[in-house]
Amino acid sequence: MDKNRLMEDRNHGDPMFPLRTYTENKLDSNGVIFGLHWHYEMEFTLLQKGPAIFQIGSSSVILEPGEAVLIPSGQLHAAYPYEQNNFQITAIVFHLNFLRSFAYDQIESHYVDRLEQLETSQPLIIKPKTDWEQSILYSLSRIIHYEQNRPPAYELAIKGLLFEVMAEWLGNYPIPDKAVHNVKTDQIKKVLLYIEDHFQEKIRIKDLACVVQMSEGHFNRFFKSIVRMTPIEYINTIRINHAAKLLRETDRKILTIALDAGFDNQSYFIRTFKRFKSCTPSRYRKVKEPVEEPIGFSNR
Incomplete structure (x- = not known):
């Protein structure tokens, strides 16, 4: 992967299992957790130690330990330290093809297609306040455990848990027919891609x-x-x-x-x-x- 590019152009996982987790607990050379970038995959990021600042598009939010954020496909995002606090985050990055079936079915038409088209200028935060949010956070933790330890049949467990996560989230946080489109995000993408092409x-x-x-x-x-x-x-x-x-x-x-x-x-x-x-x-x-x-x- 050419990490000088704003868009990550590597595969997360592989075509047979397009999901991977990444844990970070150190700042990079610019003093950030990770800088502004985007990729075609969706991402759940779970904050395990913190707090920390997450930027989604042009909006920022302070996440507390035990909270997570959903990052739609194609959305610019970054993370920064909050004051001098220690932190640990783990990202679950996956391609939406992971949720598709061989044949086009109701799951794909009702849910996966809408997830693929999701555009929002507001961070989609999951807090341990309600039963359904607690269920999602628990499932995300289990996905991380299975992917990092890879016991027998971990692939089945992860895919099942990811379906549970999406069912809980979409069942309680329906995607509007016309999600908000963020002009600032489009503008900054144009500038950053121009820099990458002309640096x-x-x-x-x-x-x-x-x-x-x-x-x-x-x-x-x-x-x-x-x-x-x-x-x-x-x-x-x-x-x-x-x-x-x-x-x-x-x-x-x-x-x-x-x-x-x-x-x-x-x-x-x-x-x-x-x-x-x-x-x-x-x-x-x-x-x-x-x-x-x-x-x-x-x-x-």
């Missing part, structure tokens, strides 16, 4: 503002309010991770790598690299440190 070139704030037809001042405020970095910080994050990958995997000269990553000045590249990775590019290459990615889980 090796010179990018001006003016260019990014034009992508979403904003003034430069308004765009800077808009970008930082959602991504929690300035545009330049985000661009440099993408460039430094690209450079770090080349340092680990090639013997190219540092100047060549700097130019390939979009830096036109080697001294500025070295200073920026040291600020992000706490060492010079030469030192990084010698110790062969693993890349700490700012987007998505570090072990995805």
Whole structure:
């Protein structure tokens, strides 16, 4: 997977069993739990220790331990530490094909198709307040246990539990016929994808503002309010991770790598690299440190 891309383009699980869990309890190199990203799969994220801040689209919410959030397919999301609290989260990422049958049936037409079309600007939080929410949280914990320990027939147990989760959720939290579409999410996706496609070139704030037809001042405020970095910080994050990958995997000269990553000045590249990775590019290459990615889980 090229983790420099905002969209995760790897498979979660495999085509025969498209589900996987990921546990995270450490911050990445940018001081976040995981940075803004999206994928085609749906995701339940369970907060086991916290609290922590979750961002879904342009909205944020503080989750408490024992709560979970549902992240629809294609929705931008991120997680951040809350003050100095320790945290642990586990995400259950799965493709909706996991719930489909060989033949198109009522389950697919009444429920799976609607889940696939779900768009919402508000975090869908599951709290241990009602019996049905407690049932969902218990089932999510069981899914995590089965996937991480993989006892005999764990696949059957997980699929059965996931159907139970969806039955409880859809039975008590029906999806409206016309879910809210978030314009801000579409705008920030356009900008981030533009950066991914052009980070090796010179990018001006003016260019990014034009992508979403904003003034430069308004765009800077808009970008930082959602991504929690300035545009330049985000661009440099993408460039430094690209450079770090080349340092680990090639013997190219540092100047060549700097130019390939979009830096036109080697001294500025070295200073920026040291600020992000706490060492010079030469030192990084010698110790062969693993890349700490700012987007998505570090072990995805």
